[in-house]
Amino acid sequence: MSGALPIERVIPPGAARRRLRGRDPLLAGCVVVIAALVLMALLAPLIAPHDPDASDILAANEGSSLSHPLGTDSVGRDILSRIIHGARLSLLGPALVVVAATVGGVAVALVTAWRGGRVDTVASRVLDILFAFPGLIFAILAVAMFGTGLVAPVIALSIAYLPYIARVIRSAAIRERALPYVEACQVAGMSPLRICWRHLLPNLLPYVAVQAAVSFGYALVDLSALSYLGLGVQPPSAEWGRMVADGQAAILNGNPEASLYAGMAIVVTVLAFNLLADRLVRRTAQ
Amino acid sequence: MHGAATAGHREDGVTGPAPTPPAALLSIRALRVDLRAEGELRRVIHDVTLDVAEGESVGLVGESGSGKSMTARAVARLLPEGAVTGGEIVFDGEPVLTLRGAALRRFRRGGIATIFQDPAAHINPVRTIGDHLTEGLRLVRGVDAREAERRAAAMLGEVGIAGGERRLRQHPHELSGGMLQRVMIASVLLDEPRLILADEPTTALDVTTQSEVMALLSELSRERRLAMLYITHDLELAAGVCDRTAVMYAGAVMEVQRSAALNDGPLNPYTAALLAARPRVDARSDRLEAIAGRPRSAFEAPEGCVFADRCPHVEDACVAERQELRPLAGGLVRCRRAEELRGRLGHA
Amino acid sequence: MPEPVVAVEDLRKEFPVPGAPGLVAVDDVSFELERGESLAVIGESGSGKTTLARMLVGLETPTAGRIEIDGEDRSRPGRRARERLERGRRIQLVFQNPYSSLDRRQPARACIAEMLDLHFGLSPDERDARVRELCEQVGLDERQAGALPRALSGGQRQRVAIARALAVRPQVLVLDEAVASLDVSIQAQILNLLADIRAQEDISYIVVSHDLAVVRQISDKGFVMEHGRVVERGSTVDLLDAPQHPYTQLLRRSVPGPGWTPQRRQRGVHA
Numbered sequence: 001m002s003g004a005l006p007i008e009r010v011i012p013p014g015a016a017r018r019r020l021r022g023r024d025p026l027l028a029g030c031v032v033v034i035a036a037l038v039l040m041a042l043l044a045p046l047i048a049p050h051d052p053d054a055s056d057i058l059a060a061n062e063g064s065s066l067s068h069p070l071g072t073d074s075v076g077r078d079i080l081s082r083i084i085h086g087a088r089l090s091l092l093g094p095a096l097v098v099v100a101a102t103v104g105g106v107a108v109a110l111v112t113a114w115r116g117g118r119v120d121t122v123a124s125r126v127l128d129i130l131f132a133f134p135g136l137i138f139a140i141l142a143v144a145m146f147g148t149g150l151v152a153p154v155i156a157l158s159i160a161y162l163p164y165i166a167r168v169i170r171s172a173a174i175r176e177r178a179l180p181y182v183e184a185c186q187v188a189g190m191s192p193l194r195i196c197w198r199h200l201l202p203n204l205l206p207y208v209a210v211q212a213a214v215s216f217g218y219a220l221v222d223l224s225a226l227s228y229l230g231l232g233v234q235p236p237s238a239e240w241g242r243m244v245a246d247g248q249a250a251i252l253n254g255n256p257e258a259s260l261y262a263g264m265a266i267v268v269t270v271l272a273f274n275l276l277a278d279r280l281v282r283r284t285a286q
Numbered sequence: 287m288h289g290a291a292t293a294g295h296r297e298d299g300v301t302g303p304a305p306t307p308p309a310a311l312l313s314i315r316a317l318r319v320d321l322r323a324e325g326e327l328r329r330v331i332h333d334v335t336l337d338v339a340e341g342e343s344v345g346l347v348g349e350s351g352s353g354k355s356m357t358a359r360a361v362a363r364l365l366p367e368g369a370v371t372g373g374e375i376v377f378d379g380e381p382v383l384t385l386r387g388a389a390l391r392r393f394r395r396g397g398i399a400t401i402f403q404d405p406a407a408h409i410n411p412v413r414t415i416g417d418h419l420t421e422g423l424r425l426v427r428g429v430d431a432r433e434a435e436r437r438a439a440a441m442l443g444e445v446g447i448a449g450g451e452r453r454l455r456q457h458p459h460e461l462s463g464g465m466l467q468r469v470m471i472a473s474v475l476l477d478e479p480r481l482i483l484a485d486e487p488t489t490a491l492d493v494t495t496q497s498e499v500m501a502l503l504s505e506l507s508r509e510r511r512l513a514m515l516y517i518t519h520d521l522e523l524a525a526g527v528c529d530r531t532a533v534m535y536a537g538a539v540m541e542v543q544r545s546a547a548l549n550d551g552p553l554n555p556y557t558a559a560l561l562a563a564r565p566r567v568d569a570r571s572d573r574l575e576a577i578a579g580r581p582r583s584a585f586e587a588p589e590g591c592v593f594a595d596r597c598p599h600v601e602d603a604c605v606a607e608r609q610e611l612r613p614l615a616g617g618l619v620r621c622r623r624a625e626e627l628r629g630r631l632g633h634a
Numbered sequence: 635m636p637e638p639v640v641a642v643e644d645l646r647k648e649f650p651v652p653g654a655p656g657l658v659a660v661d662d663v664s665f666e667l668e669r670g671e672s673l674a675v676i677g678e679s680g681s682g683k684t685t686l687a688r689m690l691v692g693l694e695t696p697t698a699g700r701i702e703i704d705g706e707d708r709s710r711p712g713r714r715a716r717e718r719l720e721r722g723r724r725i726q727l728v729f730q731n732p733y734s735s736l737d738r739r740q741p742a743r744a745c746i747a748e749m750l751d752l753h754f755g756l757s758p759d760e761r762d763a764r765v766r767e768l769c770e771q772v773g774l775d776e777r778q779a780g781a782l783p784r785a786l787s788g789g790q791r792q793r794v795a796i797a798r799a800l801a802v803r804p805q806v807l808v809l810d811e812a813v814a815s816l817d818v819s820i821q822a823q824i825l826n827l828l829a830d831i832r833a834q835e836d837i838s839y840i841v842v843s844h845d846l847a848v849v850r851q852i853s854d855k856g857f858v859m860e861h862g863r864v865v866e867r868g869s870t871v872d873l874l875d876a877p878q879h880p881y882t883q884l885l886r887r888s889v890p891g892p893g894w895t896p897q898r899r900q901r902g903v904h905a
Contacts, residue, residue: 180735184798187691188749189722191715198748199737349817350788492678493844497888501896519818522890549892563822565851567874567889573829574851576822580787 027279033272041087050078052085052238061255073243073258074250082258083265086238090265093150093232094219098212100158105165106208110196112166113173127163135160136222143231150233153226157219165211172207176200206284213277217270224266240266310337311378311513312361312398312481318372319356319365319537327370329584330356332537332592334373335611335618338481343507343514345524345545348534349560351583354517357534358485361515362400363390378480395426399479401503403486405466409458416454419473441472445502464495471503481513489518500527521560525549533557536592537584543617551629553619556593558631591621599623637705639805639838640667640690640725645699647685647862659685661862662699667806672832672839674849674856674870676885682862687810687842691727692718704805723753726799730811732791736783742794743769743779749801768797771834772827789820793827800831808840813848825851846889850874858882 040047049067056076063071070079108127112120135157142156176182177200185195224241226232233239235246240262247258319331331353338344348354359365361375363382375382377397385393402408409418419438423429429437439450445468447453458466467487474482484503488496504527507514518524524531525545532542533556541554552558562575579596588594590605597604604622611620615628645663648656660682667673677683688694690701692711701708704724712718729735736745746765750756756764769779772793783791792812799807809828813821829852832839841853849856850870857867858881866879877883887897 180729180731181737183693184727184729184735184795185737186693186718187722187725187727188752188798188802189712189715189719190752191718199740202739203737349819493846493888494678494884497890497896499896504896520890521818522892522894525892526890526894527896560818563819565822565825565847567847567850567886567891570850574822574826576826577819580789580820581817 024279024283026275027283030272030276030279033268034276037087037091037269037272040084041091044085044088048078048081048084050081052077052081053236054078061250061253063257070261071255071257073247074255079258079261082238082243083240083261086240086243086262086265089150089233089237089239090220090224090241091269093154093223094216096150096154097157097161097219097223098216100154101161101165101215102208102212104158104162105211106169106201106204108162108166109169109173110200113170113177114192114196114200116174123166127166130159130163133160135218136225139222139226140229140231143226148231148234150223153223153232157222161215161219165208165215168211169204169207172204173200176203206280210277210280210284213273213280217273217277220266220270220273309339310376311340311342312336312338312515313376314357314361314373315376316373317357317360317375319353319360320370321356321366322368322370330537331360332584332587333611334534334537334539336532336539336542338513338515340480341508341511341513342530343504343516343528345528345531346515346517346534347519347521347524347531347560349519349581351536351581352534353537353584354519354534355485358400358483358515358517362398362483363394364400395422395477397479398481398483399474399477400483400485401467401470401474401487403489405463405470406458408470409466411458413457414454415456415458415461415469418458418469419454419476422473422477438472438476441476442469444475444506445469445472446498447472462495464491464499467491467495467499468502471499471506475506475510479512481515482507483515483517485517486519487516488523496523503527521548521557521564533560536582536587538592538620539611539618540593540621541617541619542611547617551615552631553614553617553624553628554593554621555597555599555623555627555631559596559598599627636669638666639669639704640665640840641700641702642666642690643700643702645686645689645701646697647682647689647694648697656697658862660689660696663859663862663864664699665857665864665867667838667840669805670832670836670838671855672841672853674841674843674853674873675859676843676846676849676856676873677859678844678885680861681859683842683859684810686859687727687808687840690806690808690840691725692721719753722804723802724804725806725808726802726804727808727810728792728795728799728812730814732788732795732815733783735795736791736798738783741780741782742774742786742797745794746797746801749798753802764801768801771800771831772797773823787820788816789823792816792824796824796827796831800835803835804837806838806840808842809852810842811844814843814845821848828852846874846885858885 054077056072058076059072060074060076061072062068068078068080070083073079073082108123112123138160139153139156142152146152182195182199185199223232224244227239227241228245230245233242235242243262244259247256247262250256251259314334314336317331317334318329320327320329334353334357336344336346346354346357360371361382363385365371371383380393382393416435416438419441420431420434423434423437424431435454439454442450442453447465447468461469487503488499491499500523516524516528521531521533525548528545530542531545531548533540533554535556540556541552543553548557549561552561559575559577563577565571565574577596582592588605590607591597591609594600594604601623609620609622611618614624643664645660646658647660648658650656663686665673675683675686685694689696692708695710699709703721708721712721743765746768747761750761750764774790774793774797778786778790783794786794813824816824825848828839831837839852841849843849853870855869856873857864858873858879859865860881866873866877866882873882874886877886
């Protein structure tokens with residue numbers, strides 16, 4: 001009987017491994033920065049020292065002071081408050097792009113990887129065609145047709161990013177699909193939908209996370225560029241790309257603060273997401 | 287070769303009189319290997335002592351984690367980066383573990399040739415079989431191209447591949463696994479080594495192909511008086527082709543015996559357990575005598591005898607101290623109860 | 635004569651090869667498996683034994699022929715969910731490689747529980763009790779049952795795979811080289827476990843293997859396949875002790891054992 005069967009034992013993987021796995025200061029740093037940015041966006045009205053849109057023409061282009069730590073812009077608005085409030089629109093846009101492009105891309109990837117054959121061939125051709133559209137031009141086209149604001153560029157960029165995510169996840173999904181455990185699920189009688197949702201997708205999540213993080217960085221840069229060009233978020237709404245553009249004139253007058261700090265906010269955010277993606281890749285590879 | 291520096295070292299082995307003549311071609315003494323894994327040193331071999339005489343074939347048998355492949359790697363000087371070794375390996379009078387630079391290159395070209403489990407991984411896929419076989423002859427021995435091809439084609443004939451000239455133009459992917467392993471053997475023989483290290487050379491092959499490849503290997507090594515260290519997980523296969531067989535467990539050699547005697551008179555309880563656990567092709571047993579637990583690696587083995595936690599004959603004293611390899615009945619054994627158990631081990 | 639639990643008739647599988655006639659992997663194979671019996675499918679790589687096993691469990695569509703399991707026609711993989719589940723409840727498969735046949739993110743217990751949820755409407759308490767029962771049957775302790783596959787050894791993973799297959803109380807268990815990648819001492823544990831299970835449950839085995847010693851240990855009858863065809867069939871004892879076909883004889887001779895020496899078929903042969 002089974003009771004008489006010798007039970008095998010395995011020494012649990014060494015504590016050293018767990019310590020090593022858990023310890024990645026760069027990854028932790030990225031997570032902290034991103035969490036801080038998100039908190040800043042969520043709590044903007046509570047933490048911003050001033051109303052971001054309140055202009056005080058008498059206090060224009062002021063340097064750093066106790067009441068305006070980062071100074072004021074050319075119409076006397078508090079730069080710190082605008083950066084804090086700007087995080088809302090600046091992060092919301094890329095977040096929407098990433099969610100839409102990831103959901104769509106992963107769905108396409110799973111369907112093509114699962115079905116293979118003709119479905120895969122057709123879908124791959126369609127993706128190839130989409131690759132031919134540069135994201136930014138696509139977005140400008142959308143703005144030209146549907147008007148400025150956040151909605152048109154977000155939709156356009158979501159469509160433009162989808163094939164990139166779909167392509168990477170598809171190849172990972174094809175590898176995963178070939179593992180015997182997927183066949184074990186089939187033999188168990190599970191439906192393809194259940195296998196994809198309960199087994200394939202969770203195992204692909206590390207790849208999805210990496211793609212989402214990379215895309216977030218790109219989307220933030222693209223959307224900021226659109227705002228900078230005046231095609232995105234319209235004034236007086238606070239948004240980082242918009243702030244860089246608005247502050248330009250003042251640079252020549254020796255007051256680079258508005259552009260500089262907004263630009264720095266963009267750089268820090270993009271860097272945090274790109275490094276996050278890089279660290280996630282390393283972790284997945286382990 | 288450079289023999290002078292090592293002459294004195296051979297005596298400090300831990301074993302006392304060995305069953306082989308003293309003129310061992312390869313002599314491994316109290317070999318110890320630690321590998322660096324996740325920032326810490328991990329013992330994978332704690333005590334391997336083994337001799338291979340000129341022209342002798344010795345089987346090295348063990349389950350996963352026993353350290354058998356690591357032993358082969360240590361002998362071939364192919365240990366991973368950061369490995370720390372102790373003890374001694376002497377090949378043809380020369381200490382192997384301390385070789386460096388030009389001496390190491392000479393050692394790798396000359397005396398020892400290795401046959402791996404997966405030939406496809408060790409033959410460049412974009413070059414022809416001919417390139418692979420003649421490269422060593424042309425570049426190292428300075429044989430001219432036409433002569434090298436003639437020898438390579440002749441060698442393919444020796445390993446049972448007909449149409450040698452045509453085969454030389456083929457690429458690895460055009461050959462089956464069994465054929466590739468023959469090519470591997472041919473290329474090893476062209477190097478004219480004195481010792482062949484065969485690391486599970488037939489594990490990836492079908493049984494019928496395995497039989498042929500092993501027949502070929504033992505025939506050719508016998509004809510050429512080559513020594514062979516044959517590493518495998520299959521005790522019966524080793525016993526079938528080797529003069530003597532060593533059984534490894536948890537990084538230590540547990541027993542060395544003449545292959546012919548091993549099956550009926552195992553000296554170590556682990557060998558006996560291994561023999562009893564294997565289903566037999568000629569008779570069904572009601573119940574296989576499984577060994578409790580799972581195979582250990584050297585770093586997770588118990589403090590005393592490494593097999594103590596799974597041994598059916600364990601006593602308190604076994605757990606208390608590490609055992610040494612010592613001579614018994616013309617072989618070597620690592621077990622404090624060996625004399626007492628002798629004749630009682632082995633299958634019913 | 636009672637009705638066989640598996641009846642296979644003239645089963646054939648061709649794989650298309652671009653610009654060439656199809657590759658025939660399984661060539662008109664027929665056999666019957668009685669209830670409680672253990673049947674060996676013996677062959678080397680390229681013999682078609684694995685393709686045959688895959689067709690039985692519905693992972694591959696036969697080109698021609700008929701598969702009947704428990705009296706129902708199962709010649710093609712089920713299209714609808716109900717068909718798939720019904721087939722899954724009757725026939726299960728244990729794969730060769732225990733390292734990749736389990737979802738690496740699923741602890742053993744969850745893997746077995748998912749199988750139960752899929753097939754039976756058990757209450758959480760009933761389900762947990764059955765999971766415990768299965769774990770005990772295959773010899774997994776509490777810690778192992780809660781562990782992810784990577785924390786388990788090869789033998790333990792194969793126990794999980796067996797428990798998963800047994801969860802639906804299948805009538806047929808296909809063992810596709812299920813012990814081939816295990817160490818000798820662990821292999822013996824699993825072979826004993828499989829023997830115990832057959833003694834306890836109303837279950838039949840189809841043992842797909844190249845290893846004649848394993849075949850001897852856990853099968854009653856069998857057939858030998860070469861290049862997709864059955865070359866010899868009979869009781870296991872007859873096949874191994876008095877092989878008739880030259881290929882069976884060659885296989886038998888190739889098995890190492892006491893007093894065995896390797897043999898070359900002939901000089902200059904094309905392997």
